[in-house]
Amino acid sequence: MFGLKGSDFALFLVVAVLTLAAPFILNPFPETSSLAQFNGGYPDLMQRFVIFGIFAIGFNILFGLTGYLSFGHAAFLGVGSYAAIWMMKLLTMNVIPAIIMSVIIAGLFSLVVGWISLRRSGIYFSILTLAFAQMSYALAYSVLTPITGGETGLQPKLNDPRILDAAPEGGRIPQANLFGLDMGESRVWNVGDWAFTFNAGYYVAAVVMLVAFYLSIRIFRSPFGMMLRAVKSNQQRMNYTGLNSKPYTLAAFVISGMYAGLAGGLLVAMDTQVGPERMFWTASGEVVLMTILGGVGTLIGPVLGAGFIKYMENILSKINTTVLEGWFAFLPDGAADAVVAVLGLFVGKGWHLTLGLIFMIVVIFLPGGLVEGGRRMFRGRDRTATRKVKSGQTPPTSKPAE
Amino acid sequence: MTFTTKTVGRRGVIQGGAALGVGLAAPTFFNSPARADMHTGYLNAPQGGTVTLGFNVPQSGPYAEEGADELRAYKLAVKHLNGEGDGGMMNTMRINGGDTALQGNGILGKKVEYVTGDTQTKSDAARASARSMIEKDGAIMITGGSSSGVAVAVQALCQETGIIFMAGLTHSNDTTGKDRKANGFRHFFNSYMSGAALAPVLAANYGTDRKAYHLTADYNWGYTTEEAVTQATEAMGWETVNAVKTPLTQTDFSSYIAPVLQSGADVLVLNHYGGNMVNSLTNAVQFGLRDAEVNGKNFEIVVPLYSRLMAKGAGANVKGIFGSTNWHWSLSDDASKAFVQSFGKEYGFPPSQAAHTCYVQALLYADACERAGTFNPCGVVEALEGLEFDGLGNGPTLYRAEDHQCFKDVLVVKGKENPESEFDLLEVVEVTPVDQVMYAPDHPQMGGAEATLGSCNTGV
Numbered sequence: 001m002f003g004l005k006g007s008d009f010a011l012f013l014v015v016a017v018l019t020l021a022a023p024f025i026l027n028p029f030p031e032t033s034s035l036a037q038f039n040g041g042y043p044d045l046m047q048r049f050v051i052f053g054i055f056a057i058g059f060n061i062l063f064g065l066t067g068y069l070s071f072g073h074a075a076f077l078g079v080g081s082y083a084a085i086w087m088m089k090l091l092t093m094n095v096i097p098a099i100i101m102s103v104i105i106a107g108l109f110s111l112v113v114g115w116i117s118l119r120r121s122g123i124y125f126s127i128l129t130l131a132f133a134q135m136s137y138a139l140a141y142s143v144l145t146p147i148t149g150g151e152t153g154l155q156p157k158l159n160d161p162r163i164l165d166a167a168p169e170g171g172r173i174p175q176a177n178l179f180g181l182d183m184g185e186s187r188v189w190n191v192g193d194w195a196f197t198f199n200a201g202y203y204v205a206a207v208v209m210l211v212a213f214y215l216s217i218r219i220f221r222s223p224f225g226m227m228l229r230a231v232k233s234n235q236q237r238m239n240y241t242g243l244n245s246k247p248y249t250l251a252a253f254v255i256s257g258m259y260a261g262l263a264g265g266l267l268v269a270m271d272t273q274v275g276p277e278r279m280f281w282t283a284s285g286e287v288v289l290m291t292i293l294g295g296v297g298t299l300i301g302p303v304l305g306a307g308f309i310k311y312m313e314n315i316l317s318k319i320n321t322t323v324l325e326g327w328f329a330f331l332p333d334g335a336a337d338a339v340v341a342v343l344g345l346f347v348g349k350g351w352h353l354t355l356g357l358i359f360m361i362v363v364i365f366l367p368g369g370l371v372e373g374g375r376r377m378f379r380g381r382d383r384t385a386t387r388k389v390k391s392g393q394t395p396p397t398s399k400p401a402e
Numbered sequence: 403m404t405f406t407t408k409t410v411g412r413r414g415v416i417q418g419g420a421a422l423g424v425g426l427a428a429p430t431f432f433n434s435p436a437r438a439d440m441h442t443g444y445l446n447a448p449q450g451g452t453v454t455l456g457f458n459v460p461q462s463g464p465y466a467e468e469g470a471d472e473l474r475a476y477k478l479a480v481k482h483l484n485g486e487g488d489g490g491m492m493n494t495m496r497i498n499g500g501d502t503a504l505q506g507n508g509i510l511g512k513k514v515e516y517v518t519g520d521t522q523t524k525s526d527a528a529r530a531s532a533r534s535m536i537e538k539d540g541a542i543m544i545t546g547g548s549s550s551g552v553a554v555a556v557q558a559l560c561q562e563t564g565i566i567f568m569a570g571l572t573h574s575n576d577t578t579g580k581d582r583k584a585n586g587f588r589h590f591f592n593s594y595m596s597g598a599a600l601a602p603v604l605a606a607n608y609g610t611d612r613k614a615y616h617l618t619a620d621y622n623w624g625y626t627t628e629e630a631v632t633q634a635t636e637a638m639g640w641e642t643v644n645a646v647k648t649p650l651t652q653t654d655f656s657s658y659i660a661p662v663l664q665s666g667a668d669v670l671v672l673n674h675y676g677g678n679m680v681n682s683l684t685n686a687v688q689f690g691l692r693d694a695e696v697n698g699k700n701f702e703i704v705v706p707l708y709s710r711l712m713a714k715g716a717g718a719n720v721k722g723i724f725g726s727t728n729w730h731w732s733l734s735d736d737a738s739k740a741f742v743q744s745f746g747k748e749y750g751f752p753p754s755q756a757a758h759t760c761y762v763q764a765l766l767y768a769d770a771c772e773r774a775g776t777f778n779p780c781g782v783v784e785a786l787e788g789l790e791f792d793g794l795g796n797g798p799t800l801y802r803a804e805d806h807q808c809f810k811d812v813l814v815v816k817g818k819e820n821p822e823s824e825f826d827l828l829e830v831v832e833v834t835p836v837d838q839v840m841y842a843p844d845h846p847q848m849g850g851a852e853a854t855l856g857s858c859n860t861g862v
Contacts, residue, residue, distance in 0.1 A: 039538070042534060042537040042538040043533075043537050044530060044533035044534055044537055044538075045534065045538075048530070138649070141620070141621060141650070142620035142621060142647065142649070142650075145622070145625075150551075150621050150622045150625075151525075151549075151550075151551040151621035151622050151623070151650075152525070152550065152551045152554045152555070152574075152576060152581065152622045153525050153551065153554075153555055155554075155555070155558040155581075158854055158856050159852055159854070170857050171584070171854070171855075171856040171857035172856060172857060172859060173561070173562060173856065175562065184562075184563070197537075271529060271530075271533065271559070272558075272562070273525065273526075273529055273555055273558060273559065275524065275525035275526050275551065275555060277524040277525065277526060277527075278526055280524075313530075314530065314531075314534055317519075317520050317531075318517065318518070318519060318531070318534065320518050348461065348518075348520070349461040349462045349466075349520055352462075
């Protein structure tokens with residue numbers, strides 16, 4: 001269906017259902033329970049899940065298929081963001097022009113960077129892209145302050161031209177919207193002790209993510225995707241057969257740059273602010289982590305990795321010692337202090353430590369990332385299921401992972 | 403099951419179920435202004451017996467130390483607001499010439515709770531953590547931060563969502579200048595005030611015939627500080643020989659210091675903060691600048707914005723160097739003494755200026771809610787605008803209505819020659835009266851006539 005094979009379509013369907021039902025899935029704990037701390041179903045985090053999902057999907061088209069490890073992808077995200085915010089300042093607070101322009105500008109920028117960087121491969125390519133990204137960061141931070149707002153970044157202001165919009169009323173900056181539907185608009189559904197938030201911005205971003213995911217499946221399954229895989233497995237041999245691989249790698253680079261720009265534009269659409277640190281090398285490193293953590297070269301892996309890291313960043317980092325003390329108040333004094341002291345290292349500002357540990361565990365024991373973990377679990381179940389088939393029970397359904 | 407169609411923090415909604423019903427059943431509540439609608443009609447209106455404040459401070463990154471001190475101050479403020487501890491500056495604060503409305507029973511009878519977030523000194527991260535506090539935890543006010551970039555970004559977010567923002571340590575003119583917002587308030591002083599306060603002291607000590615060389619951190623705060631100091635000193639007759647931008651990430655400033663002596667300048671102004679200032683000052687002293695003699699005068703170094711934490715980092719190098727600061731624990735007024743004592747009893751050392759400004763902001767916000775009779779941002783804005791207060795460590799202070807900036811005396815300090823303890827690093831040279839650092843709301847350094855607050859936003 002939609003040009004997708006059965007198993008791919010099933011995967012797409014699963015992702016679509018998970019995405020659309022995210023407000024329920026991410027809020028499993030009642031508001032009144034102490035576990036509500038772990039609920040992730042508030043608009044900002046849900047939006048980040050899908051936006052960084054898009055970013056990682058795009059990155060995976062380059063890294064997963066061609067094997068070219070770009071260490072500067074955050075630059076495209078940042079450029080997309082700046083393009084989007086300028087659209088909002090100059091044209092309209094409607095997110096459509098902002099998103100379109102962010103993709104175009106990021107595409108053009110990645111064409112330039114790719115054109116130069118793809119002259120080299122391997123570590124030299126990575127260093128070149130890193131250099132470009134750091135250069136963009138430094139430019140945005142200081143030299144280009146009139147355009148980028150420097151360290152402070154850019155936000156929509158009351159006295160921006162916004163030639164397509166009516167003059168703002170009552171001294172209020174208009175909200176980012178989609179033909180009048182505010183991105184910040186939320187409906188809260190209360191069921192007993194549970195509260196589920198349905199946010200307009202999240203669903204806009206989610207639909208864009210699903211389109212991006214669909215495109216990525218089509219690219220993975222296309223002859224073009226096959227050529228990219230050929231680049232990864234042996235570029236030299238490919239060149240010897242008379243094929244010029246550069247157009248393919250450059251196309252992959254630009255496509256993934258446009259994905260990054262799209263993510264950047266969406267970030268601005270959801271939260272109208274850009275700062276240069278969006279382009280800092282740690283941001284580029286983060287998308288590499290997301291992809292590896294989830295599973296390089298798999299369809300769903302990057303999305304999982306993005307969600308995992310953003311969850312850790314936003315939930316774990318907010319658990320402070322006071323919260324821990326609350327949880328372990330039932331222990332005797334000395335024991336509670338000891339437990340809080342030890343766990344305190346891994347939460348709050350120590351969330352990086354936890355992430356590092358998990359990353360190590362995944363890379364050492366699950367080189368294929370979370371997807372491989374899931375696959376192993378499925379395979380384990382498959383085996384038991386097969387045994388059950390022999391004893392006359394229902395056969396297992398096909399596994400949805402790529 | 404109920405649907406609510408506003409941007410509402412979820413916790414507020416749940417707790418609000420009952421109260422909202424009451425509100426809907428009695429529409430007259432909406433018609434009568436002010437007190438009747440105290441806990442409805444605005445974002446995250448607190449409903450149960452508690453109110454949640456969001457403390458958004460840098461817990462990692464270059465200003466983590468300031469952030470930790472800010473958090474200590476907030477925790478202390480929460481204690482005092484809830485009637486625990488010795489009350490600190492709640493006992494000394496005077497509001498519009500009268501006593502504070504705070505009674506030590508929380509704010510408006512609701513116990514104060516708080517959530518914390520890490521700004522990482524990055525505007526993106528700061529906004530993400532502020533949004534999670536607003537959307538997830540139902541925070542009614544966001545406060546804190548230790549850099550102007552973060553302050554401007556979070557202030558804009560609070561304006562858009564309809565939450566009050568009480569800025570922490572932010573010194574750039576922009577926060578209450580070109581980027582001022584109706585929902586945002588700053589107690590800390592700014593670059594302009596530093597320049598205006600320092601210039602006369604510099605003229606008195608170093609003469610009016612000086613040639614200055616500026617090294618400026620290459621970002622917004624650096625620019626506004628350089629501009630402010632340049633204009634203030636040039637007005638006294640100084641000449642600016644050169645102003646060089648240095649990258650924020652620079653740790654070795656030797657290549658920037660070396661050309662200074664050849665330039666014919668006899669004063670070096672370091673528009674640096676935090677680790678930058680520690681490194682550049684150390685380099686300058688190592689290069690023998692302080693012992694040099696140029697144009698027949700002793701070479702001098704000036705640091706426009708000082709903090710105790712920086713002085714500690716730079717060690718003996720700060721001795722005799724002039725700068726300005728918002729507050730210092732060695733001040734001897736009753737309020738400062740009460741705060742230092744209270745903070746010291748809790749944590750065992752004196753508070754920094756970052757801790758002081760954050761503590762004061764928390765108290766001022768609480769008092770404004772108490773006087774307004776509501777947490778409604780527009781009510782709070784009204785209560786804070788034009789507020790005159792005293793007894794919070796800076797003498798009589800005005801929260802100006804036009805730009806939400808506090809106007810108070812500015813301290814000009816000097817690195818102490820013979821420190822008696824590791825905290826006793828700065829001595830107050832002069833308290834520049836507020837009239838000298840006053841400026842018009844549409845001052846060119848503050849974004850000119852174009853800068854506007856907009857109108858307050860309640861988020862509904």
